Amino acid sequence: MNNKIDYKELYNSLPSGYFCSLPNGTIIDSNNKFIEHTGYTREELIDKKKFVDFLSLGEQIYFENVYSLALKLNGTIEEINFNFIKKDGTKLPVLVNSVEVKDKEGVHLFTQSVVFNISQRKKYEQELLIAKRKANDLSDELINVNNELLSQTELILKQKLQLEEFNQHLENKNRQLSSFAHIASHNLRAPVSNLLTLSDFYKESTDIEDKAMLFSKVEIVIDHLNETLNELIESVKIQGNKDITHDPITFESVFDKTLVILGAQILDSKAVVTSNFSEIPKIEYPKLYMESIMLNLLSNSIRYRSPDRIAKIHFCTEINNNEIILIVKDNGLGIDLKKHGHKLFGLNNTFHRHPDSKGVGLFMTKIQIETIGGSITVESEVDKGTTFKIILKKNM
């Protein structure tokens, strides 16, 4: 055979380290790869060093207590990881397999060990670990970003709601402004122009009695103007007082108070006034406004009762679409809504020839209700009755 294998050559050129040690650990032989791993020369190593000499203190303890013990028990041990310290102090991660070689009597002669360089694998492991950590970091970051997005979505939703509310508020304001312009045009301009004409008459008149008569008319206009101005100031005050406190009130208590205030009118008119607040007995609402709303609506119903039948007036509450609603129903004269609906809640608009009609109540009632964010609607049929439906506010 030409290809006769030179075992010594093969042994030295093995791609992994190999050494042979006595039971006390002294290395008595090794191949070139192992010597290369240690960084020592063959002379410095053989018969001089033990395997533990290449280990850190911690690993030496592990070697004595775990590795040697297991080897003694099983006669073999595989794939134990050590950090091999080379002569120059650098470290080399290795896996060690060992086997005890014994004689026929079982006496431990020496130990053979293979040492694999796993620095490449360790590097991969390290890289994997780093990659995993990065992936974890990224995942954390994604979760954070996601959370941020969620909270931003929430914020946007909240802002959208705020915008909608603001828009509603603006629309209300706009309506109030246009109604204010209407009032300025009709309720202020007319008496002022009357005053101007009366004063012209006064200047031209030469008769003392005539002058006195004209002056008494001026006084009437001034009183009327003053009243209108006070009503306007009152309405502006209400609109400006958006932050008015909402008191916890029961409908019953405010209603009872209203009955006392209007006691004489109810008695005179023989009106039958009933109530049922059981569906929703309580609300947080400005007490003053609730008193004024109930007072206005009840006195309206009494004033515009039908002379042909006993007046029946009923107050009740209900909840619809999560909104608290006050309903006031009567069997009075009614209003032709086709004719008068558009000016029902205007200032100084009256629809009946009644001496007490001033047309202030519903105007103020509407302003109070809208300032709190509610609305008032009316259904009516002439000579059948009128039902006012007031959406007070959302049920909290």
Added chain:
Amino acid sequence: MINKRPLIGIIDDDKIYKFMLTRIINDNKLAERIITFPDGEKAIQYLTDNSANNENIPDIIFLDVNMPIIDGWQFIEQYAILKTEIEKKIDIFMLSSSVNPIDIERATKISEISSYIVKPMKLEEVKKILID
């Protein structure tokens, strides 16, 4: 040719204004007679009751816009139906303290309204209307 002085109707809930307009007309002897109504409903009632009586139908009506019961616009609507039964042609002048262009525009579109006049009405304007 000198016309007979007209019969004038004033429909206005503002007592002071009615007093003033009446005084201007009377001081200047511009009317044969003046009839006043506190709101549109009373005026429609009167016109219906007197539709056959030409001498009781006003030649000229000064009509206020803002009134209770039946306002100026509603009066015009009802008068448009009623006028076929009335022989006399009534000149209606709409009076309002509203300077709102929408109101003025609306009035010019209604054939029954001769003119829209913004209050207060000057003596010259009253004279011009009644003498023409």
